[in-house]
Amino acid sequence: MLNKDSKIYIAGHRGMAGSAIMRKLKEAGYTNFVGRSSGELDLRCQDATMKFFEEEKPEIVVLAAAKVGGIMANMESPASFLYDNLMIEANVIEAARRTGVKKLLFLGSSCIYPRLSPQPMKEEYLLDGKVEPTNEGYAIAKIAGMKLCEMYNRQYGTDYISVMPCNLYGYGDNFDPVRSHVVPALIRKYHEAKVSGAESVTVWGTGKARRELLFTDDMADACVYLLESYSGNEFFNVGTGKDVSIAELAKTVAEVVGYEGKTEFDTSKPDGMPQKLMDCTKLEKAGWKYKTELKEGLAKTYEWFLKNCK
Ligand code: GFB
Numbered sequence: 001m002l003n004k005d006s007k008i009y010i011a012g013h014r015g016m017a018g019s020a021i022m023r024k025l026k027e028a029g030y031t032n033f034v035g036r037s038s039g040e041l042d043l044r045c046q047d048a049t050m051k052f053f054e055e056e057k058p059e060i061v062v063l064a065a066a067k068v069g070g071i072m073a074n075m076e077s078p079a080s081f082l083y084d085n086l087m088i089e090a091n092v093i094e095a096a097r098r099t100g101v102k103k104l105l106f107l108g109s110s111c112i113y114p115r116l117s118p119q120p121m122k123e124e125y126l127l128d129g130k131v132e133p134t135n136e137g138y139a140i141a142k143i144a145g146m147k148l149c150e151m152y153n154r155q156y157g158t159d160y161i162s163v164m165p166c167n168l169y170g171y172g173d174n175f176d177p178v179r180s181h182v183v184p185a186l187i188r189k190y191h192e193a194k195v196s197g198a199e200s201v202t203v204w205g206t207g208k209a210r211r212e213l214l215f216t217d218d219m220a221d222a223c224v225y226l227l228e229s230y231s232g233n234e235f236f237n238v239g240t241g242k243d244v245s246i247a248e249l250a251k252t253v254a255e256v257v258g259y260e261g262k263t264e265f266d267t268s269k270p271d272g273m274p275q276k277l278m279d280c281t282k283l284e285k286a287g288w289k290y291k292t293e294l295k296e297g298l299a300k301t302y303e304w305f306l307k308n309c310k
Pocket of ligand 1 (some may be wrong): 069072136168178179182183202203246271277
């Protein structure tokens with residue numbers, strides 16, 4: 001299905017996930033890429049998206065473009081998380097079908113699962129209960145994107161596959177102190193506290209919520225693996241199969257950064273989903289496993305932060 005010179009469009013190639021997938025595809029020998037920044041092409045606009053697909057006629061599409069953010073960003077603008085993501089997915093998937101794209105890979109999220117799902121969460125637990133309210137808009141959009149792929153395959157015989165990664169972190173992450181995800185937020189907080197000599201760092205929530213964290217380059221590796229080896233109507237959890245409490249994560253980030261002060265918890269801030277651990281045995285049985293352990297991935301991300309974020 002994929003040739004090394006297949007024309008590949010990575011929607012979101014400048015974001016953390018899309019850029020990692022592009023690096024992995026290049027490492028694997030793929031050479032023919034087409035891309036547009038969000039300033040050049042607004043994927044929420046159907047006409048512009050169709051025009052781009054008709055002009056460029058990509059053969060393979062990776063749908064990594066999305067409005068993303070941490071727990072606060074999701075709570076502040078739930079309508080934008082739902083609307084922007086629904087529009088992007090619907091426009092890209094329909095344009096792909098109309099222009100005969102051979103294969104498409106859609107990036108979902110572990111937040112598609114019910115808030116109180118049994119842990120670890122297997123693929124078949126999808127839609128067994130209500131999703132976490134702090135990211136309901138994003139979760140519903142990601143469920144819709146995955147279902148679009150599934151139903152396009154059923155109705156049109158397309159080859160669109162989906163992955164559901166756990167919480168990602170890595171190179172090119174957003175280190176905004178309020179709207180980012182927990183890993184970049186903590187790297188920045190502990191780094192700034194170290195530099196300023198602050199006595200303590202404040203971590204949101206109780207510290208008891210648990211998260212499964214995957215280095216984005218590993219997620220990208222899984223995407224390339226599935227693009228090359230899988231066609232069908234099932235989706236795959238992509239993670240490590242291990243989780244940590246936010247308190248444990250904070251301690252590890254402090255160690256990586258070299259901060260020796262105190263950590264305090266602000267329990268007025270939300271915990272979000274109590275636990276979000278995925279069962280990744282389906283992907284393991286298909287032949288793929290993560291490589292980067294948490295502390296190693298955090299150290300690489302901190303190194304990137306030091307070089308790139310002044
Ligand atoms: O990464 P995060 O925002 O995403 O937060 P979610 C994870 C946990 O870390 C929550 C705690 O329990 C937060 O309260 N936390 C502690 C912090 N300190 C901080 C901090 O300084 N910043 C942040 N951001 N969190 C998102 C969803 O949920 O996960 C998205 O909102 C998406 O839709 C993404 O699915 C993967 O795991 O709670």
